[in-house]
Amino acid sequence: MRKRYSHEKKHRSGEIPTGSFSDIAFLLIIYFLVATTLVKVKTITADLPTGEKTSQPQSDKTPIVNLRGAEIFFNDRKVTMPELNDRLGALELGTQEPSKRVIMLESARGTPYENYFQALASISRHDGVVAIVEEDE
Numbered sequence: 001m002r003k004r005y006s007h008e009k010k011h012r013s014g015e016i017p018t019g020s021f022s023d024i025a026f027l028l029i030i031y032f033l034v035a036t037t038l039v040k041v042k043t044i045t046a047d048l049p050t051g052e053k054t055s056q057p058q059s060d061k062t063p064i065v066n067l068r069g070a071e072i073f074f075n076d077r078k079v080t081m082p083e084l085n086d087r088l089g090a091l092e093l094g095t096q097e098p099s100k101r102v103i104m105l106e107s108a109r110g111t112p113y114e115n116y117f118q119a120l121a122s123i124s125r126h127d128g129v130v131a132i133v134e135e136d137e
Contacts, residue, residue, distance in 0.1 A: 062131075063091065064104040065119050067111040072119065081115075085122050094127035103128040 065084065066073040073079065074087050093101045103123045107116055123130050 062102055062104055063088075064106060065123065067105075067107040067115055067119060069108065069110050070112060070115065072115065081118055081122070084119065085126075088122055088126040088128065091126070091128075098129065101127060101129045102131050104131050104133055106133040 064073075064075055066076070071078060072081065072084055074084055079087065088103070093103075105119060105123065120130060
């Protein structure tokens, strides 16, 4: 005997099965909580000048920190980072009036970010006000 196949097609509903979505969301939350690393970011607090032009001329004795690649110059003399800290400490910037606490910070292309960050942190640590010099294009 031959089997009879019904010519009736099974009706499919147009719904997407969503029963396991909450389980997947819960597993993703757990994964991101376990896989995330919490790193404390080093930050510095720096006083920046207002950028407004004043009627007082800038002093010719304004200290300049110049970063050229991996080299650091303080008033056109090559120094290391500990020497820069010592020279900035000798200026006693915290005891001076705000207009005389300005330190010019110049940076050439190709300067490692670590050197820039350390110089900026050193100036801020010694109560200096950072004046960032930008190249005109």
